[in-house]
Structure formats: structure tokens, C-alpha cells
Amino acid sequence: MTLVNSVRLWAVIPAAGTGSRFGAATAKQYLSLGDKSVIEHSMSKLLGREDIAALVVALHPEDSHFSSLPIANDPRVRPVVGGAERSDSVELALNALAGEAADTDWVLVHDAARPCVSQQDIHTLLERGCAHAVGAILASPVVDTVKRSNAEGEIVETVDRNNMWRALTPQLFRYGQLRDALAYCREKHLSVTDEASALERCGQRPLLVAASHRNIKITYPDDLAIAAVFLEGEQQ
Numbered sequence: 001m002t003l004v005n006s007v008r009l010w011a012v013i014p015a016a017g018t019g020s021r022f023g024a025a026t027a028k029q030y031l032s033l034g035d036k037s038v039i040e041h042s043m044s045k046l047l048g049r050e051d052i053a054a055l056v057v058a059l060h061p062e063d064s065h066f067s068s069l070p071i072a073n074d075p076r077v078r079p080v081v082g083g084a085e086r087s088d089s090v091e092l093a094l095n096a097l098a099g100e101a102a103d104t105d106w107v108l109v110h111d112a113a114r115p116c117v118s119q120q121d122i123h124t125l126l127e128r129g130c131a132h133a134v135g136a137i138l139a140s141p142v143v144d145t146v147k148r149s150n151a152e153g154e155i156v157e158t159v160d161r162n163n164m165w166r167a168l169t170p171q172l173f174r175y176g177q178l179r180d181a182l183a184y185c186r187e188k189h190l191s192v193t194d195e196a197s198a199l200e201r202c203g204q205r206p207l208l209v210a211a212s213h214r215n216i217k218i219t220y221p222d223d224l225a226i227a228a229v230f231l232e233g234e235q236q
């Protein structure tokens with residue numbers, strides 16, 4: 001990927017969640033996964049790229065773990081306090097780059113809870129996303145039969161899975177466009193569970209880039225064991 005003229009690449013890691021579905025005493029991003037914590041794996045995947053100017057990590061207001069991690073001393077890492085929702089955390093991280101990032105610069109947003117993203121998928125996302133008018137996200141085609149239920153948990157229909165994708169991260173957008181889209185959704189009280197949905201709410205059509213099925217989000221305890229197997233495979 002070659003960035004033209006003075007366009008720069010920034011990274012944001014939302015890491016202010018509490019991991020309520022995981023249910024551990026410590027937020028899931030700080031749990032051990034092989035030789036380091038989940039968040040260190042996720043951050044290292046981005047910091048492995050020299051073209052990232054800085055990485056802003058959004059932390060919970062009561063976070064007491066991050067500052068003791070070796071990666072907190074990386075000169076490109078900038079911690080900020082995140083918000084109540086993931087989208088608030090991303091917006092606050094983008095605000096921390098105001099005055100430094102240009103509207104046309106690119107930003108990669110990646111969940112702290114996705115430690116298994118591959119360098120190859122990040123590379124492909126950048127190649128294809130920077131060539132697209134809006135930007136792009138890593139995604140995975142739905143492979144199971146999909147059902148819609150009623151409130152009683154009964155099946156009311158089988159949903160056509162053609163053209164259905166699961167959204168993953170990183171997601172790549174222009175700094176100014178992402179900032180404005182998130183602000184618009186916040187002001188209008190529109191639900192936004194990923195960056196692409198904010199852009200979609202503004203009438204944009206980001207590109208889907210097929211990614212490895214290994215790029216799981218640590219959500220439930222079983223995911224940690226699966227991620228450990230995937231990361232072990234990476235080192236071989």
C-alpha cells in the first residue's frame with residue numbers, strides 16, 4: 001500500500017469495554033493469551049506496520065491495567081479515556097487526533113478483543129480500502145443457515161444468507177468522514193455497532209474485504225482457548 005502525497009495512516013483501538021458477556025473479574029482484553037495479554041496481541045498486529053503514525057487506545061475511565069503493560073511505553077501509543085459505548089470510545093480516540101490528523105488521512109479501527117487478525121488481512125484491507133471511494137472493512141461471509149426468531153425463541157423465518165456478511169475489524173475510513181459520521185449518529189441517537197454502520201447511516205457504501213475466519217472476537221470464555229490455538233499456529 002502506498003499512501004500518496006502527505007496522506008497519513010492512524011490507528012484506533014477501542015479497549016474501554018468491561019467484557020460483561022465474558023464474565024471474568026478482569027476485563028477480557030487484559031487476560032493472558034500465550035506470552036502476552038489479548039490487547040497486546042491486537043495492538044502488536046497494528047504496530048507491526050511502520051506506516052501507522054500513531055495508535056490511540058481508548059481505555060475505561062477506571063482502567064488500572066494498561067499503564068503497566070510494556071506496550072504502553074511504545075512511542076506511537078497514546079492512551080485516552082473511552083466512553084459508554086464502543087462508538088463513543090472510537091469518537092473520543094479520533095478527537096485526540098484533532099489538529100494533527102487531516103480529514104483525508106486514513107484511520108484503521110481495530111477491536112482490542114480481536115487478537116488473531118493477520119498481517120496479511122490488514123495489508124489486503126489497506127490495499128483495497130485506500131483504493132475505494134469510502135473505505136473498507138474486513139468481513140466474513142455467513143456460512144450457517146440463519147433464522148429469525150420471535151420473542152418465545154421460535155423460528156419465524158429462515159433468512160436468505162446470500163450476500164450476508166459478518167463485520168470484523170480492522171475497519172478503514174477517512175479520518176474526517178468517520179469523525180463526522182460518528183458525530184451525526186450520536187446527535188441523532190442512531191445505534192452504531194461498528195464504524196461502517198455510521199458511514200452507512202450517512203448513505204455511504206463501504207467495501208467488504210473477505211478475511212480469515214481466524215479473526216474472532218473474544219466474547220465468551222471458549223473464544224480465548226480458540227484464539228490460543230490460532231495464535232500458536234501463527235508462530236509456526
Ligand SMILES: Nc1ccn([C@@H]2O[C@H](COP(=O)(O)OP(=O)(O)OP(=O)(O)O)[C@@H](O)[C@H]2O)c(=O)n1
Binds near residue numbers: 018084085217
Ligand atoms: N464502551 C466501550 C465498549 C466496548 N469497547 C471496546 O470495543 C471492542 C468490542 O466490544 P465488545 O467485544 O462488545 O467488548 P465489551 O463491551 O467489553 O464486551 P461486552 O459487550 O460483553 O460487555 C472491545 O475491544 C471493547 O473493549 C470500548 O472501547 N468502549
Ligand SMILES: C[C@](O)(CO)[C@H](O)COP(=O)(O)O
Binds near residue numbers: 217
Ligand atoms: C465492531 C464489531 O467487532 C464488528 O463485529 C462488533 O460490532 C462489536 O460489537 P459488540 O456488540 O461491541 O460486540
